[in-house]
Amino acid sequence: MLAYVIAYARSSDLPFCLPFHFLTASADFFVFPSTNETFGNVVLEAMASGLPVIVTDRMGPRELVADGVTGFVTRTPAEFAERVDWLASHPRERAVMAVKARRVALGRNWQAVFDRLIQDYRELVSNCRAPDIRQPLCLAAMKTGEAQ
Numbered sequence: 001m002l003a004y005v006i007a008y009a010r011s012s013d014l015p016f017c018l019p020f021h022f023l024t025a026s027a028d029f030f031v032f033p034s035t036n037e038t039f040g041n042v043v044l045e046a047m048a049s050g051l052p053v054i055v056t057d058r059m060g061p062r063e064l065v066a067d068g069v070t071g072f073v074t075r076t077p078a079e080f081a082e083r084v085d086w087l088a089s090h091p092r093e094r095a096v097m098a099v100k101a102r103r104v105a106l107g108r109n110w111q112a113v114f115d116r117l118i119q120d121y122r123e124l125v126s127n128c129r130a131p132d133i134r135q136p137l138c139l140a141a142m143k144t145g146e147a148q
Contacts, residue, residue: 027046027049027051028051028087028088028091028094029051029052029053029054029071029087029088029094029097029098030043030046030047030049030051030052030053030054030071031053031054031080031084032046032053032054032055032056032061033055033056033077033080034055034056034058034059034061035056035058035059036058036059037059037060037061038059038060039060039061040055040059040060040061040064043055043061043064043065044064044105044108045105046101047064047065047070047071047101047102047104047105048102048105048106049102050098050099050101050102051098051101052070052071052072052087052094052097052098052100052101053065053070053071053072053101054071054072054074054080054083054084054087055071055072055073055074056073056074056075056080057073057074057075064104064108066100066104069097069100070097070100070101070104071097071101072086072087
């Protein structure tokens with residue numbers, strides 16, 4: 001099996017810089033070994049391009065990947081390497097993951113984000129109890145343990 005690896009470099013290091021979608025157009029899957037990326041937008045972009053992804057279990061990217069469904073979330077470097085080998089040698093399963101990864105990524109749009117935020121606010125407000133109006137708000141909150 002012939003594998004191609006594309007390493008990211010600063011645009012100043014290259015005579016030209018291709019957009020991400022050009023780099024992923026012919027890829028079979030995407031690996032992202034970062035252990036300190038807070039969100040990993042590039043992971044979401046790869047999923048939107050129809051690629052299963054392999055990430056570490058650190059920081060934000062692990063929240064984007066459904067382990068074993070849209071890619072893999074790995075705990076060790078050895079497991080990371082095993083998952084790369086597995087995806088490379090299982091084209092049928094990889095194709096199923098690719099479809100699911102794209103579907104998940106396309107569902108993560110701003111409308112969905114705001115809909116979820118509004119839903120969370122509604123749940124929060126519906127679970128709040130009104131403070132005792134006979135006491136100052138800060139004292140009521142302190143007695144219930146809601147403020148410090």
